[in-house]
Amino acid sequence: DLRNATLINTDFYQSQMLDYAQLEKTYLQNAQVRDLLVTKQGQDIIFDRQDLRGVKLKDANLEYASFMGADLSHANLQDANLSGAKLVQTQLDGTDFTGATLTGAFIKDWNITTDTKFDEVRCKYVYMRLPTPDNLNQHRKPDNHQEVFALGEFGDFIKPIFDTLDLYHSQGIDPRAIAISFKQLAENHPEADLQIVGMEVRGEDKFLLRAKTAITADKSQLSAEYFATYNQLKALAEQEVKALIAEKDGRIA
Structure with a gap:
């Protein structure tokens, strides 16, 4: 019985029989989220506006996943692959991106704080906005398409936005x-x-x-x-x- 349980940084990788547990008022009540936590395979899946506070997704494959408007505060995303992921208006207070890959991620209006961790993040470039039919400019950073961030440089680039x-x-x-x-x-x-x-x-x-x-x-x-x-x-x-x-x-x- 996990109803109303506080599940912070809890590892559900390869867990079994979760579908038979009582999961009301936890992030596990969503079948799509349960599958993500058990398999750590979330590529190309939409998790927009989901409450994912405190989830453990270390080493997860989240390539091209969408977390627009989702709450990933205090989530463990260490060494996760977030290449091309949509993190638009995502809540990221205290989220741990240590060692994660963020190349090609869309980060328009994401909510990071001084407690968000970017140590050793792998990121060659990011996009500051989503393209629209009227404006295809994605505002790539670095601006020069011939340049990329070196290992660890993305944290220095994003730091001025913290304060x-x-x-x-x-x-x-x-x-x-x-x-x-x-x-x-x-x-x-x-x-x-x-x-x-x-x-x-x-x-x-x-x-x-x-x-x-x-x-x-x-x-x-x-x-x-x-x-x-x-x-x-x-x-x-x-x-x-x-x-x-x-x-x-x-x-x-």
């Missing part, structure tokens, strides 16, 4: 609310040392604000507080926003 707070906006972007919300967040958390390092318009109704933070900053808390303020401001009438600006003695250009 940034990425704030994604969609559905009726309000520049005024963005400016006020970020200013208030910076004032409330001087210890986070927030500094805007990038802004990117994505399509007609999507916007990314990227800010550098202190290594010790709690990005989850900062993001939640920022969007609580932002959503509140969006709901205010324009006159109320102007009054708030005047009260804080600031102006939005």
